[in-house]
Amino acid sequence: MSVDELERKQAAKGPVGLGGMGWLRWTWRTLTSMKTALILLFLFALASVPGSLVPQRGVDPDKVAQLYENDPTLAEWYDRFQLFDVFTSVWFAAIYLLLFTSLIGCIIPRTSTYLRELRRRPPAAPRNLSRLPHSAAFSGDLTVEEAARRLRRRRFRVDTGDGWVSAEKGYLRETGNLVFHISLLGLLVAVGFGSLYGYRGNVLVVEGDGFANTVAAYDRFIPGSQVSAESLEPFAFQLTDFQATYQVEGEKKGQELDYSAFLRVNDAPGAAERPYELKVNEPLEINGTQTYLIGHGYAPVFRVTDGKGEVAYEGPVPCLIEDKPTYTSGCVVKAPDAQPQQLGFLLRFLPTSVPLVDGSYASAFPGAIQPEVQVLGAFSGDLGMRSGKPQSVYELAPPEAMSKLTPLLMGTAVPKPLAVGQSVDLPQGAGKLEFTGVKEWITLQIAYDPGRVPALVFAALATVSIALSLTIRRRRVWVRVKDGTVEVGGLTRTEGSAAGFAEEFDDIVKVLSAGDKDAR
Structure with a gap:
C-alpha cells in the first residue's frame, strides 16, 4: 500500500479522538496548572464569604432561628443551598478537595525541578559580557580565584573556568515560592485533620x-x-x-x-x-x-x-x-x-x-x-x-x-x-x-480543634515564604579576566527588578575592582 493510499484510508476514518487516557492526562494537566490553583484559591476565599454574611448554625443558632421566624421563605432557600452550614457544605468541600489535589499536582513537579536547579552548577560566562543589560570593565591584576572568593563572600554560588567566573544568587526566591505552596497544602491538611478529630x-x-x-x-x-x-x-x-x-x-x-x-x-x-x-x-x-x-x-x-x-x-x-x-x-x-x-x-x-x-x-x-x-x-x-x-x-x-x-x-x-x-x-x-x-x-x-496550632504555624510560614518570594531577586554575575582587563556582566532573572539590581551590580564592580585590603 502506497503512502497516498494510507493517508486516504486514515482520512476516511475521521479525526482521532483523545481517548480515555488522553482525557485523563488533559484533566490532570489542567487541574494541576498554576492558573487552576489560583482560580480555586480565589473560589475558596469567595466561598467563605457567605459564612460571614449568613448566620451559621454552629456559631449563632439563635440568629438562624430568628431568621426562620422573620422570613421563613428566605431561610428555607438558605438552608437548601447549605448557607447556614457553609464550612461543612458539599460545595465547600468540593472546592477544598479540588484545591488540595491541585496544590499536590503543582508541588510535586516543582519540587523535582527545584532540586535539579540546586544541583546544577551556574552556567559558564558568555563570551561578550558587554551585551548583557548590566556590564562594566576595568584594568587590574584581579585573578579568577580572587574574584570567586570575593563573590562567595557576598553569598553567591560560584563556578570557575578558564579565565572566567560564574556566580548565581537568589535561590531563596524559588524556595519561598515552593514553601508557600507547601504551607497552603499544610494548612488544608491541618483544617482537614481538625475536622476529622475535632x-x-x-x-x-x-x-x-x-x-x-x-x-x-x-x-x-x-x-x-x-x-x-x-x-x-x-x-x-x-x-x-x-x-x-x-x-x-x-x-x-x-x-x-x-x-x-x-x-x-x-x-x-x-x-x-x-x-x-x-x-x-x-x-x-x-x-x-x-x-x-x-x-x-x-x-x-x-x-x-x-x-x-x-x-x-x-x-x-x-x-x-x-x-x-x-x-x-x-x-x-x-x-x-x-x-x-x-x-x-x-x-x-x-x-x-x-x-x-x-x-x-x-x-x-x-x-x-x-x-x-x-x-x-x-x-x-x-x-x-x-x-x-x-x-x-x-x-x-x-x-x-x-x-x-x-x-x-x-x-x-x-x-x-x-x-x-x-x-x-x-x-x-x-x-x-x-x-x-x-x-x-x-x-x-x-x-x-487539634489542627488549630498546626494551621497557625503553616499560616505564619506561608506569610514569611511569600515575603521571601516577593522580595528576593534571582540574579547572575559573570567575570572574565584576560591580559590585565576585567569584564563584569550581570543579569537578573526576575521581571521588574532590573532597577534594584543596578545598584547591587555597581557595588559588586566596586568590590571586584578594589584592592585586597579594600575588598576585605
Missing part, C-alpha cells in the same frame, strides 16, 4: 444552671468522623452570674460596652472548683477544648398554676431577641402537665418598659431597669408535645396543632404588662400565670 457544639445556659461536657448536654453537637463520646474532655462548670454594661447617655445610648459570665469550673471529675470570668474573645481553655461566649439574652422566671390549683410549671424561660438595640424579646411558656388541659402562653419581655402615647408599651433600654412582660396570648388544648416530633422551644405548637388550641386571653385582654411579682388569672378558672423574676442566659460555643 468537634464543636452550642449550648444555652441560664444563670444558676450548669453544664457538663457530654454529648447529651449540647443543644447542637457537630463531631468529626473520628470523634466518639469518650473523646470529650470531662470538664463541667456552673454559671453563677452574668453582667452586661451599656452606654447610658449620648447618641449611642443603649450600645453594648462589655459583658462577662462568671463561672465555677471543675477541670476534671474530682478536681477542685475554681472561679473563671468568661469574656468575648477570652475563651475558657481546658486541655485544648475552648469555650467561647458568643451571645446572651433574658430568661424571665414564670410560675404557671393550672385549673386544679397545682403548679404545672415553674422556672426560667429563655427568650428569643426580637430587637437587638433594646433587647425586646419573645417568649413561649408551655405547661404540658397542666390539668384539665395543657396551657401555653405567647409573651413579650421588655427589659426597660415605658408607656407610649398610643397606650402601648415598649422597651427603651437593653438593661433590665424596669422589666415587664406583655401577655400576647394564652391558650389551652393539646400543644403537640407528646407526638414524638421535635419541637422548638420558641414555638408554642406545630402549625397543625395551633388551629386546635382554644384562645383564653389575647393581647387586648391584658392591656398592662406584668411587673415582677404580678400575675394574671385565666378566664373560666383555667389557671394563672405569675411573673416571678428575671435571669439571663448565655450561648456558648465549645470547640476542640
Whole structure:
C-alpha cells in the first residue's frame, strides 16, 4: 500500500479522538496548572464569604432561628443551598478537595525541578559580557580565584573556568515560592485533620444552671468522623452570674460596652472548683477544648398554676431577641402537665418598659431597669408535645396543632404588662400565670480543634515564604579576566527588578575592582 493510499484510508476514518487516557492526562494537566490553583484559591476565599454574611448554625443558632421566624421563605432557600452550614457544605468541600489535589499536582513537579536547579552548577560566562543589560570593565591584576572568593563572600554560588567566573544568587526566591505552596497544602491538611478529630457544639445556659461536657448536654453537637463520646474532655462548670454594661447617655445610648459570665469550673471529675470570668474573645481553655461566649439574652422566671390549683410549671424561660438595640424579646411558656388541659402562653419581655402615647408599651433600654412582660396570648388544648416530633422551644405548637388550641386571653385582654411579682388569672378558672423574676442566659460555643496550632504555624510560614518570594531577586554575575582587563556582566532573572539590581551590580564592580585590603 502506497503512502497516498494510507493517508486516504486514515482520512476516511475521521479525526482521532483523545481517548480515555488522553482525557485523563488533559484533566490532570489542567487541574494541576498554576492558573487552576489560583482560580480555586480565589473560589475558596469567595466561598467563605457567605459564612460571614449568613448566620451559621454552629456559631449563632439563635440568629438562624430568628431568621426562620422573620422570613421563613428566605431561610428555607438558605438552608437548601447549605448557607447556614457553609464550612461543612458539599460545595465547600468540593472546592477544598479540588484545591488540595491541585496544590499536590503543582508541588510535586516543582519540587523535582527545584532540586535539579540546586544541583546544577551556574552556567559558564558568555563570551561578550558587554551585551548583557548590566556590564562594566576595568584594568587590574584581579585573578579568577580572587574574584570567586570575593563573590562567595557576598553569598553567591560560584563556578570557575578558564579565565572566567560564574556566580548565581537568589535561590531563596524559588524556595519561598515552593514553601508557600507547601504551607497552603499544610494548612488544608491541618483544617482537614481538625475536622476529622475535632468537634464543636452550642449550648444555652441560664444563670444558676450548669453544664457538663457530654454529648447529651449540647443543644447542637457537630463531631468529626473520628470523634466518639469518650473523646470529650470531662470538664463541667456552673454559671453563677452574668453582667452586661451599656452606654447610658449620648447618641449611642443603649450600645453594648462589655459583658462577662462568671463561672465555677471543675477541670476534671474530682478536681477542685475554681472561679473563671468568661469574656468575648477570652475563651475558657481546658486541655485544648475552648469555650467561647458568643451571645446572651433574658430568661424571665414564670410560675404557671393550672385549673386544679397545682403548679404545672415553674422556672426560667429563655427568650428569643426580637430587637437587638433594646433587647425586646419573645417568649413561649408551655405547661404540658397542666390539668384539665395543657396551657401555653405567647409573651413579650421588655427589659426597660415605658408607656407610649398610643397606650402601648415598649422597651427603651437593653438593661433590665424596669422589666415587664406583655401577655400576647394564652391558650389551652393539646400543644403537640407528646407526638414524638421535635419541637422548638420558641414555638408554642406545630402549625397543625395551633388551629386546635382554644384562645383564653389575647393581647387586648391584658392591656398592662406584668411587673415582677404580678400575675394574671385565666378566664373560666383555667389557671394563672405569675411573673416571678428575671435571669439571663448565655450561648456558648465549645470547640476542640487539634489542627488549630498546626494551621497557625503553616499560616505564619506561608506569610514569611511569600515575603521571601516577593522580595528576593534571582540574579547572575559573570567575570572574565584576560591580559590585565576585567569584564563584569550581570543579569537578573526576575521581571521588574532590573532597577534594584543596578545598584547591587555597581557595588559588586566596586568590590571586584578594589584592592585586597579594600575588598576585605
